[in-house]
Amino acid sequence: MSGKRTSSKRPSMFEVAKLAGVSHQTVSRVINHSPDVSAKTREKVQRAIDELGYLPSNSARALASSRSRTIGLIAGGNRFYGPVSTMASIEEAARRHGLFTSVMLLQGAACTQEEFNGMCRTFEEQNVDAFIVNAPTDMMFEAALRAPVRQPRVLITSTHGAMSVAEGLRMLSSAKRQTVSIVGNDQWGGMESVAQVVTEYGHKNVLYFAGPRDWRDAMTRLLAWNRSCADLGVNSVTVQCASWDAGEAYRRMNHVLENIGRTGVRPPSCVVCANDNMAVGVMRALHEHGVRIPQDMSVVGFDDLAAMDNMTPPLSTVHPNFDDLGTVAMREVLYLLGEGKENAFAISNHGVGLIPCEFIRRRSLGPANIA
CATH class of the missing domain: 3.40.50.2300 (Response regulator)
Incomplete structure (x- = not known):
């Protein structure tokens, strides 16, 4: 193969075939990754494509293949x-x-x-x-x-x-x-594993931060959590959030802590959150109120966002793939x-x-x- 293309006109499949010394049908098979082409011929066609700068027309391929x-x-x-x-x-x-x-x-x-x-x-x-x-x-x-x-x-x-x-x-x-x-x-299974481990650590009174009701992830996680708590004998109180955002979780956790301080009721030993963003907001509120994690209260998230392993302390969470x-x-x-x-x-x-x-x-x- 020799000679550089000087025309500004887009090269055609027929020009590729001529340069490679094959039929245009063979060029088409190479472009469409057909197995019915030898490695030697495929290499020869590819060299011609590279030399001419040929770009297949997607619309033409669609017409030929109905795809x-x-x-x-x-x-x-x-x-x-x-x-x-x-x-x-x-x-x-x-x-x-x-x-x-x-x-x-x-x-x-x-x-x-x-x-x-x-x-x-x-x-x-x-x-x-x-x-x-x-x-x-x-x-x-x-x-x-x-x-x-x-x-x-x-x-x-x-x-x-x-x-x-x-x-x-x-x-x-x-x-x-x-x-x-x-x-x-399998978010249901993921939440079941959270409930199981939380129970193994001896937590019987848990606060659950639920995500927005119209999100299917939030509903699946909430239903799985409630079912698991019922099966394992865990007392869970739900804090319903309207968003997945850390800011709302932070404000709601502050409100919970203020109520605990005002009424003197026993606080939960663990907070489980429907996602990691919410867990970040909860942890901020706990830090600002002098509540130690996990000595005074444990926190668990869901989603395993980047940097959750570098939180203070690193956040336990569920990793969906x-x-x-x-x-x-x-x-x-x-x-x-x-x-x-x-x-x-x-x-x-x-x-x-x-x-x-x-x-x-x-x-x-x-x-x-x-x-």
Whole structure:
């Protein structure tokens, strides 16, 4: 091969074929990663592509294959660590399989059915092959199921909420259910492990900071916590928060401590929080009131955010595998498109394929002070 291209015109597949000494069909097979090409021929074609600076036309490939190789990703809750980590993992997994992701974000994870349908129509105009929807709230979960789309859908959500997964799936015809998959982290199991360890440390009176009611993560964690406490004989009082933010948890914990100081009631020996942000706010309030962690009161979070191991003291928390969740969501897309094997989930409950969560013990959790 010789000669540099001097024209400003975009090189064509036929020019690549001519330079490589192969047919344009062979070039097409190389571009589309067909296994029916020898390594020697593939290398020769790739050298021609590199020399000419050839870029395949995605629209042409879509016409030839009836696929755009594009996945429409609709994501809510993107100001939080978990959804952002999952989105990054989805995009990375898509690239590994030669797919593109087109993304639309919902800042507050709240939308009407009309707004959600509008986003889907925009993606359909791009001829996306499938949808992935990160649906952290009840509103998004229901909207994703009701959306009148023909493409396969993979929903990332929690097992519990105002609408159960079973109720949601019953809204679909039997044929549509075959094109919908739901995946998530095993947050119920994660919260069960928190209750078990808290009990092992002798804590019988616990304060639980619950997340916003319309978030399925919050509902799943709360229900799992209450069920576990009932089974283990733990007395739990819930502090209901309207947000996941540290600031609100800080204010509410201050109020709790002031009430304890005013009434003289025995304080809880442990505070369990529905996420790490809330735990940070709780710990700040405890420090400012001179309450030692964990000698006077233990604190546990959920999500294992970056830097939680460098808190004072390091925060005990639950580690959901957000990276694996994104990878599994993309595998489900490939399976529904007939391009991959069916996932074998270690845990599957309520119609959701689940990724296990791990409890991380750190120094913020200690034995109950029962003196």
